Amino acid sequence: MTTPQALQGMSDIFSPEVEIWQTLESRAREVLARYDFREVRTPILEEVGVYLHSLGDTSEIVTKQMYAFETRGGKQVCMRPEGTAGVMRHLAGRGQEAQDARLYYLGPMFRAERPQAGRRRQFHQLGVEGMGPASPEQDAEIIAMQAALFEAWELGPVSFQLNTRGAPEDFPRILDGLRNELLPHQDSLCGDCQRRLDNNVLRVLDCKVPGCKEIVQSLPPITTWMAPESIAYFDRVRAALDALKVPYEVNPLLVRGLDYYQHTIWEVTSTALGAQDALSGGGRYRMAMGKTELDGVGFGIGMERVLLALSEDTKTAFAKDAKDLVMLVAQNDEARGANFVLAADLRAAGFRVRMDLTGKSMKAQMKAAGRQNARWVILRGENELAQNTATVRDMSVGEQSEVPLGQVKDVLK
RNA sequence: GUGGGUGUAGCUCAGUUGGUUAGAGCGCCAGUUUGUGGCACUGGAGGCCGCGGGUUCAAAUCCCGUCACUCACCCCA
Numbered sequence: 355m356t357t358p359q360a361l362q363g364m365s366d367i368f369s370p371e372v373e374i375w376q377t378l379e380s381r382a383r384e385v386l387a388r389y390d391f392r393e394v395r396t397p398i399l400e401e402v403g404v405y406l407h408s409l410g411d412t413s414e415i416v417t418k419q420m421y422a423f424e425t426r427g428g429k430q431v432c433m434r435p436e437g438t439a440g441v442m443r444h445l446a447g448r449g450q451e452a453q454d455a456r457l458y459y460l461g462p463m464f465r466a467e468r469p470q471a472g473r474r475r476q477f478h479q480l481g482v483e484g485m486g487p488a489s490p491e492q493d494a495e496i497i498a499m500q501a502a503l504f505e506a507w508e509l510g511p512v513s514f515q516l517n518t519r520g521a522p523e524d525f526p527r528i529l530d531g532l533r534n535e536l537l538p539h540q541d542s543l544c545g546d547c548q549r550r551l552d553n554n555v556l557r558v559l560d561c562k563v564p565g566c567k568e569i570v571q572s573l574p575p576i577t578t579w580m581a582p583e584s585i586a587y588f589d590r591v592r593a594a595l596d597a598l599k600v601p602y603e604v605n606p607l608l609v610r611g612l613d614y615y616q617h618t619i620w621e622v623t624s625t626a627l628g629a630q631d632a633l634s635g636g637g638r639y640r641m642a643m644g645k646t647e648l649d650g651v652g653f654g655i656g657m658e659r660v661l662l663a664l665s666e667d668t669k670t671a672f673a674k675d676a677k678d679l680v681m682l683v684a685q686n687d688e689a690r691g692a693n694f695v696l697a698a699d700l701r702a703a704g705f706r707v708r709m710d711l712t713g714k715s716m717k718a719q720m721k722a723a724g725r726q727n728a729r730w731v732i733l734r735g736e737n738e739l740a741q742n743t744a745t746v747r748d749m750s751v752g753e754q755s756e757v758p759l760g761q762v763k764d765v766l767k
Numbered sequence: 768g769u770g771g772g773u774g775u776a777g778c779u780c781a782g783u784u785g786g787u788u789a790g791a792g793c794g795c796c797a798g799u800u801u802g803u804g805g806c807a808c809u810g811g812a813g814g815c816c817g818c819g820g821g822u823u824c825a826a827a828u829c830c831c832g833u834c835a836c837u838c839a840c841c842c843c844a
Binding site: 359362413414415418419436463465467468469470471472473477478479481546557562610611612621622628629630632633634635653654655656657658659660683685686715716717718719720721722723724725728731733735736737745747749752754 | 768769796797800801802803804805834835836837838839840841842843844
């Protein structure tokens with residue numbers, strides 16, 4: 355095939371699906387505004403340094419999945435693989451302003467992975483960052499906001515999985531503790547997990563291999579190695595969520611991918627999805643951006659996955675055009691010329707209007723109107739031009755009437 | 768990065784053990800209706816059988832490579 359096609363894992367989003375995206379986006383903006391979140395639009399291209407330390411030097415995103423290259427000026431840059439680091443880069447230079455910023459972003463992210471169900475190389479995230487020092491109430495507020503968002507999206511049943519990673523001071527104890535518990539079982543673990551023992555112990559917790567699962571079940575809970583304050587923090591998050599009646603489930607085995615998380619972490623899963631069943635992941639974090647340390651809590655939602663999780667009925671409703679289509683049909687060239695002007699008038703009055711521009715037969719024009727789901731057809735020929743009228747046909751019922759040109763807008767209502 | 772499945776008309780797919788001009792349904796165009804969609808009937812257009820090599824008298828069919836789609840692993844939203 356010689357005609358160009360989109361790159362692997364990157365797809366065009368077009369009608370009728372793009373209307374669903376637009377509905378999701380506008381509803382999201384409404385909900386986020388109620389919590390006083392403002393949009394931030396950061397560049398897609400960033401210096402690689404923005405991601406290196408913030409995401410963790412060993413994370414697979416940084417080591418293997420970035421679309422990175424060198425500019426002609428010799429700068430190492432990459433397409434953003436996630437949203438939080440760019441927002442932190444934005445905030446790091448803004449002093450006080452950053453302390454209590456509430457920002458959201460909406461746009462494409464890029465990771466060079468193998469595509470599969472719910473995973474694309476260019477995918478789209480809606481992300482939210484609520485800044486401020488660790489506060490269980492704020493964590494709960496953000497989770498509640500997300501629940502409100504999913505409600506506005508009319509998403510079917512989803513499950514909020516909640517866990518804590520503890521404080522940074524807890525991390526070494528947790529990793530050592532887990533490793534020590536797992537070492538006696540080393541030979542029974544799957545190959546991946548034996549490797550994880552060295553570079554990513556936490557990931558053993560959510561391994562899908564049955565043998566590993568069994569071993570993991572016998573492990574003491576991760577809170578075993580946490581300071582009492584960390585556990586108390588988590589308890590307060592849960593109390594706050596209970597107060598707001600936000601349903602959630604504590605999942606002690608929940609692990610988040612990026613290094614910057616601490617304390618509260620969560621994931622939202624849906625059974626409507628395939629193997630990649632997480633619609634969203636979030637958590638509290640502390641991120642170092644140059645000399646600045648930024649505290650916040652946020653989440654990212656995979657928009658493609660949200661679309662996968664929507665029911666067919668909801669998608670149909672969301673894809674529906676707001677306005678009925680009006681199609682202008684002309685019998686001859688003279689009528690077409692007149693319609694050209696009428697189309698402009700009607701559009702100025704707010705109607706969604708289209709007309710034939712190619713000089714097809716009336717029959718063909720009517721067919722096209724049917725195909726494009728026009729609600730109204732306005733038909734003009736010799737008679738209408740002579741009498742300064744128009745025939746207005748309601749395609750949904752197949753009835754029509756001839757009305758003076760000045761009354762057309764009233765009939766369309 | 769690893770593994771499985773799939774690439775034939777705009778779409779969904781047939782295509783027998785390699786064998787003449789590669790088929791169907793839907794869609795599209797036209798006519799039946801020289802001012803009118805949906806239904807029906809009739810006719811028509813449209814394929815380098817993903818791409819490149821190879822085997823063969825002969826390849827959509829067999830072999831190799833490659834690109835893409837798809838599902839799963841890894842990883843993650």
